[in-house]
Amino acid sequence: MDLSNLQQTWNRLEDKLEKSNRLNLELLRKVNLDRAQNKLKSLVWQQAITITFYLLAGAYFMHFCATHWENWNYVIAGGILAGWSFIASASAIHQLQLILTIDYSMPVLQLQKRLMSIKTAIIKNLRIAVWMLPFYMAFVVWISEVLFGIDFIAITDISALSWNFILSGLLIPVAWWMHRKLNPKNADKKWLNWLLQGSGSQLNEALGFLNEIDEFEKDPKREKEPRSF
């Protein structure tokens, strides 16, 4: 092939395609756009339900703090749980914002990145979840009060309490380790696939493409194109 005539060759393809394809554009008048948006609507609903759940949980834990103001154990436990709920809701709001602002006329790399990051949001949510591990005592304190009406901290002797605090401290590096392990690179691992409800391979593919986009975006040192090419 004569490379100097690439564009002419390409135009010949266009001619062939023009001859073999026929667009019936009048049919566009019949398209009902509302019906076509079901897919987006279901994603929006999913996120809206998640946000509502976390906001209600956050509000409930704030209320828990307010109604137990006289006991600092409850205030701290409720505060931690409220904080975690609000962080999770902020993450879900961010996801919803990404979904609602999908616009296929965005520059290709920007849009493809956005689509891929929506697909990988589940990993971010898991990462937020693991940071509750070191704060498990907050759950214990809250559950003890709500279910049994007892102050776990007050009734537990100092040595058992110390062990619980030590365990909490030890769980910080565990949470950090899990945070690191919940890495896009491990999406093909069985355990992560299980956590991701079987969507690991899709996620892996999405992340692979994100990496490709990053590589593609890198501006290499300019290579001069010879005029004669």
Place this chain on the structure above:
Amino acid sequence: MTGRGRDKNRVDDLIQIIEENKGIIYKVVNSYCNDPNDQEDLVQEIMYHFLEGYERFDHQSKVTTWMYRVALNVSISFYRKSKTRKKYISPMPENIIQIKTEENEETMDREVAQLRHFIQNLDELNRAVMIMYLDGNSHEDIAEVLDLSESNVGTKIYRIKNKLKEHFKTE
């Protein structure tokens, strides 16, 4: 003007724009999709996004830039979706495109077939660069559609053409 009247004008404008630039759709679809049935689905999706996005198009950039962005974004996403894709096809009237498959490969001359084959073997992003380059778009336009720097576009085109050179040396 009533909402329905505005919609009618909008669709009329869009139909005219697509009619004038339908080559963009044919080439993008043909470069990202081989199967005639899938090509029909892909055209449907592109049309849907044209219709849906045209209201927001502000005419600040060229209409062809907007068309390339939509067509490439939809095609790359379509290409990446696997078996689940069919579930999400937007409802569109059938036969929005008619593809006479028998005319495709057989009537293409060898060079065209070689070039098409080469382009279909590039990764999705380099394929987008090459389609736009071969369509005669400037580096500036390609950079705008993809969100790359012009120098980066230049380098990529240079590299792809080198690959192409090697490819045809070995054939």
